[in-house]
Amino acid sequence: MGHRYFCIDIGGTVTKHTLFDQGGKLLEDGHQPTPRDRASFLGLLDQLVGHLDDQVVGVGISTPGIVNLREETVTFTGTLKFMGTLNLAAYIQHASGRPVFIGNDANCATLAELWQGNLVGVNSGAMITLGTSVGGGLVLDGHLRLGRNFHAGQISAIGTNYGQTTKATTVGASTSAVKMIETIAKVCQLPDPTNGQAAFEKIMAGDERAQSIFTTFCQRVALLIISLQATLDLDRVLIGGGISKQPILLAEINRQFDCLVAQDPRLQSDILKPEILAAHFGNQANLRGALDGILMQLNHEIITK
Numbered sequence: 001m002g003h004r005y006f007c008i009d010i011g012g013t014v015t016k017h018t019l020f021d022q023g024g025k026l027l028e029d030g031h032q033p034t035p036r037d038r039a040s041f042l043g044l045l046d047q048l049v050g051h052l053d054d055q056v057v058g059v060g061i062s063t064p065g066i067v068n069l070r071e072e073t074v075t076f077t078g079t080l081k082f083m084g085t086l087n088l089a090a091y092i093q094h095a096s097g098r099p100v101f102i103g104n105d106a107n108c109a110t111l112a113e114l115w116q117g118n119l120v121g122v123n124s125g126a127m128i129t130l131g132t133s134v135g136g137g138l139v140l141d142g143h144l145r146l147g148r149n150f151h152a153g154q155i156s157a158i159g160t161n162y163g164q165t166t167k168a169t170t171v172g173a174s175t176s177a178v179k180m181i182e183t184i185a186k187v188c189q190l191p192d193p194t195n196g197q198a199a200f201e202k203i204m205a206g207d208e209r210a211q212s213i214f215t216t217f218c219q220r221v222a223l224l225i226i227s228l229q230a231t232l233d234l235d236r237v238l239i240g241g242g243i244s245k246q247p248i249l250l251a252e253i254n255r256q257f258d259c260l261v262a263q264d265p266r267l268q269s270d271i272l273k274p275e276i277l278a279a280h281f282g283n284q285a286n287l288r289g290a291l292d293g294i295l296m297q298l299n300h301e302i303i304t305k
Contacts, residue, residue, distance in 0.1 A: 005294055006052055006096075007060040008045075009105065009286040010034065012079040012132030013178060013194075017048055018287050019056070026284075038083055042091070049096035058298055059092055060101045060290030062108040064135070068150050074102060078133050078156075078172065101293035105129065106153060108289025109240050109279065110137025111144055115292050117238075117280030124234045127279065128155065128224065129286075130241035133172040138232070158227060160220075171224055177243050180217045184210045200246050215252065222256035229271050240279035250278050 002022045009016040011034055019028040032048075035041040049059060065076040065083075072090060076083040092100045103111065110127040113119040119127070123142050129135035136155030138145045145152050156172025178194075185193040187209045188202050202210035225237050243249055254276050261267040281288050 002055070003057045004053060004055045005058050005060060005291055006049065006056050006098075007287045007290040007294070008048060008062065009108075009290065010061065010063040010080070011105070012064060015044060015048075016287060019053075020291050024288075024291060034080070036079075036082070041080075041083060045092065046095050049092055049098075052096055052098065056096075056098060058099045058101070058294040059096050060103075060108075060287075060292075060294035061088065061092060062103055062105045062286035062290040063088065064105050064133070066150055066154075067102055067104045067107070069146070072102065099294070099298060101290065101297045103290060103293045104135075104137075104150075104153075105286045106135030106137040107144060107146065108287075108293060109135070109281070109285035110139060110153075110289065111292050112281050112285045112288035113238055113240075113279055114139055114144060116288070117285070118277055119236065119238065122236050124232060125236040125238065125274075126153075126228055126232070126234050127238045127240055127285075128221065129279075130175070130177040130221070130239065130243055132176060132178045134175050134224070135240075140232070155224060155228070158224065160223075171220070175217065175220045175224065177217070177241055180213060181243075184213050187213070196243060200243075200248065204248060215256070218249065218252040219256045219260070221253050222260055225253070225257060225274070225276065226260060226267065226271060229274055233272070234274045236275040236277065238277055238279045240282065240285050242283045244278045245282050250276065 005020045007018050014031050015034045016031045018026055021027055035044055063074055064078055065074045067074050072087055073085050074088045075085045089100045089102045106129050109129050119125045119139055125139040127137040134156045136153040138153045158171045160174050161169040181196045181199045182193045184199040190198050203214045261271055279285050
């Protein structure tokens with residue numbers, strides 16, 4: 001039996017875990033609700049990594065927040081802000097007894113796509129992950145870019161209400177796929193507010209209430225892509241997260257992009273549309289990137305600029 005690698009994707013709603021073999025084949029997987037307090041959160045991590053098989057030689061972690069590779073700390077944001085700043089690598093290494101790689105969730109997804117997915121060979125690209133909030137990863141000059149302070153790609157912090165003087169609204173706060181699904185469930189009186197498939201069935205059936213909410217969501221994603229394109233002139237933008245498997249999502253984001261540009265002569269002259277595609281690995285991209293990260297770390301490779 002060859003080496004195995006245990007990977008965890010910490011999400012704002014659900015924490016997923018997988019066991020990979022040395023060839024990247026998925027052997028086991030599972031998920032747990034992400035706890036909402038520090039003691040329970042650390043307890044879940046202890047539970048997941050405390051009794052690993054002897055064949056497991058490394059642990060890869062994908063997490064939301066700011067990951068400082070120099071200090072090996074994570075400053076949690078969004079729904080996990082209650083965790084503050086934690087040396088997560090040291091904590092997991094102590095609990096598991098294995099080498100540990102820690103990566104920002106969107107950067108992990110970008111890394112997976114850059115190595116084996118839809119960013120292979122792309123010189124300038126971006127990954128947008130749609131979930132509880134919005135994650136982002138940047139590929140510039142063919143490399144995953146983190147920035148001097150490891151804050152590059154934090155697209156959830158981009159403002160969306162520049163003309164107002166009240167409290168700032170951000171992409172992360174206004175473009176949540178989870179909230180979009182919950183809102184459709186509420187207005188359509190669906191029994192399960194977390195059932196994305198049921199919400200998309202309403203959208204595709206032509207329910208005007210669901211379609212209106214969905215269209216607004218896709219327009220916000222398209223506006224985000226326009227902002228990125230105006231700054232970075234990207235070749236390709238990938239859409240990831242659980243809802244990226246829905247073909248109607250990519251079709252509507254592309255349609256909204258075209259409509260927005262067509263309405264503004266300045267955008268018509270200044271914005272060249274990038275390819276807008278679904279991520280190859282879909283909802284598994286974060287886990288695949290965590291696997292790539294621990295493999296590269298064990299091989300002493302440089303993974304970022």
